[in-house]
Amino acid sequence: MTDLNKKTPASAAGSDGSGSEPLLKVEGLVKHFPITKGVLKRKVGAVQAVDGLTFDVRPGETLGVVGESGCGKSTMGRLVTRLLEPTGGKVEFQGRDITHMSAGRLRPMRRDIQMIFQDPYGSLNPRHTVGGIVGTPFRLQGVKPEGGVKAEVQRLLELVGLNPEHYNRYPHEFSGGQRQRIGIARALALKPKLVVADEPVSALDVSIQAQVVNLLDDLQQELGLTYMIIAHDLSVIRHVSDRIAVMYLGKIVELADRNSLYEAPMHPYTKALMSAVPVPDPRRRGAKSERILLKGDVPSPISPPSGCRFHTRCWKATQICATTEPPLLQLKTGHQVACHHPENGEDQAPGDAPLVADVITVKSAEPAAEKPEAEKSVAAEPVAEKPVSEKPVAAEPVAVAEEPSAPEEPVSSGETEEAAEPASDDAAEPASGDAAEPSSDDAAASASDEAAEESAAPSTGTKAEPKE
Incomplete structure (x- = not known):
């Protein structure tokens, strides 16, 4: 069994923020999906799926992206791989701007950026054999591996733990974990430099998840791959990532290395996420790991709230949170957070207006406090007159x-x-x-x-x- 906490030297160098230039650099990435109405498709609004993301990925490291469903993680992965056209911002890969690059110019770069899709059942063509699916990248890129395509496909199948003799089988003859391995083999066919894995283990059983996670870690150490893994399982992300980005409603609210994020989260939303991680022994749950229940629902990405997008559910929100959007600042070494009142750091807006949550509580409590006093005074009048x-x-x-x-x-x-x-x-x-x-x-x-x-x-x- 592979030690999941052991990382390659390249990964360690990348997480320190020193060393070579970033392999992938994203600045102000934006993607809005228009909402149309009527026969003329008149635009009446837009879904702000991704709104101003800035981060980088260094060679050999693993960047984990976490967040609840609908926060824009998968959309971000498709924008980075240029499966979607960005609305705004900039995406650089190896120093080249690929934000609005044409399909013809992107084709040679596709071999360096590959993606592992979330659904192992829907991402494989049921009419093609495994050999045809894994061998398709060679034909599209015009690559002729040594020994032929079939020999290379069989080598890839063996690399991901499948029987090379299953070359002529169809996807329906494999289990979910085996299908995900086929998707991994297809992504590794052209020896890419960056692999974007969108929920690689979410559709698998728990026992199969460990096998796929171990496989990804082994392949990184063997081939020197760079990963950007998107998931909502915090335990999986903790094992495979060097740095972790936390997303909420289309924005990155915190970005830090693994140990710093899990030991001392600074954003209130990150703290609430960490408190939701199941504890095997409930008796070990101390004061620092008490469950935090967020009130209300996630706002709609069609009309997100002003200021900090988390202020409608945050217990530390003040008036500045409702009016001013906090920038993503580095408050500690290698620890960036977008919050006016971080948890384990210096307050960025000391002495601000009263808490929004407290104002709401006071308003709702005033009539309730006066009501029993009024009832007592009314009931006391006839008693005094008798x-x-x-x-x-x-x-x-x-x-x-x-x-x-x-x-x-x-x-x-x-x-x-x-x-x-x-x-x-x-x-x-x-x-x-x-x-x-x-x-x-x-x-x-x-x-x-x-x-x-x-x-x-x-x-x-x-x-x-x-x-x-």
């Missing part, structure tokens, strides 16, 4: 009882009429004057049951009042 005057309190239920008893008019006995007169003089007058205003408050507060029972007896005589 001992002051018991008669108005007793008369209030009488007035309340008048409304439901109004339709009951068939009361015509003389006794009730005689009883109604003193009741109207004694109880009705103070009820109309003193207790008329607080009646709604006392009814809402539901006056005591004892007072209601006492007022129920004289209330029989008040039923005749609507009749008058």
Whole structure:
């Protein structure tokens, strides 16, 4: 088994930032996909898949690119290999600008830049044999290897761990891991200098992933390859990469060497990603590795937020984060980060406005804090009035009882009429004057049951009042 942490001397030299000139240099790379509408295909917007990427890859090193789905990793890989035409920016390979190079001029350079695609099932033509698939690059480039194309294809199949006798088999006769090995053999056919691997192990079983990762590492040490591996599996990227670039919504938010990034991530998004890595033993999860749950959803690349694109989900966001986009700066040796308030570094905007998250919390908490106080004050008013005057309190239920008893008019006995007169003089007058205003408050507060029972007896005589 290959030691995944062991890197070649060339890789180590490249990760230090010293040595030879970069093999690949990207400056301000942009790719916007237009959104059209109607029969005339009128442009109504654009998907900002990649928006201003700047990085380089040195000979012999492995650059890992991580990020969640939809952040623009695969689009960046296709732009680097010129399978897509960039909207803006600049791509240099070995000092030559290939950003807008024509297909005819690009053909000789294709042999130096190859790509391993994500889907091992859809990237192989089911109508062609394995020998025809792996041998196609020789025919397209007009290369005649020593011993013939068939002998070279069989050598490549053996190099990636397949049986050379399977030369005439079709892709459906192989498993997923074997198909991915066929794709790797095809990418290595012309001995490229740069290999862009787009999710090389994401569609494979865990047991097969280890085999493919070991194969890529062995081939790098044997052939001196330069890799740019795109993945969302942080454990795989940690094993195979020298430097790691973290992408979020079309931008690189952090770029650093492997050890520095995993031991002390500086961007809040990177810290949240690292906290999502599963821990084999939950008891080993300490305070530094607590899970960070980001609130909200990833903004749409059609209309990304202003300023820092992560500020809508960041717990450290301030007003400057919402208005000013942070540049990708080197805050430590070999460690670049685009953040106004990095985690393990000097604050780039000290003394800024209050946290955006805190402002939102305060606004949502103010009505909730006042509500119980208001309820307590309302409930306290009738309690304070009860001992002051018991008669108005007793008369209030009488007035309340008048409304439901109004339709009951068939009361015509003389006794009730005689009883109604003193009741109207004694109880009705103070009820109309003193207790008329607080009646709604006392009814809402539901006056005591004892007072209601006492007022129920004289209330029989008040039923005749609507009749008058």
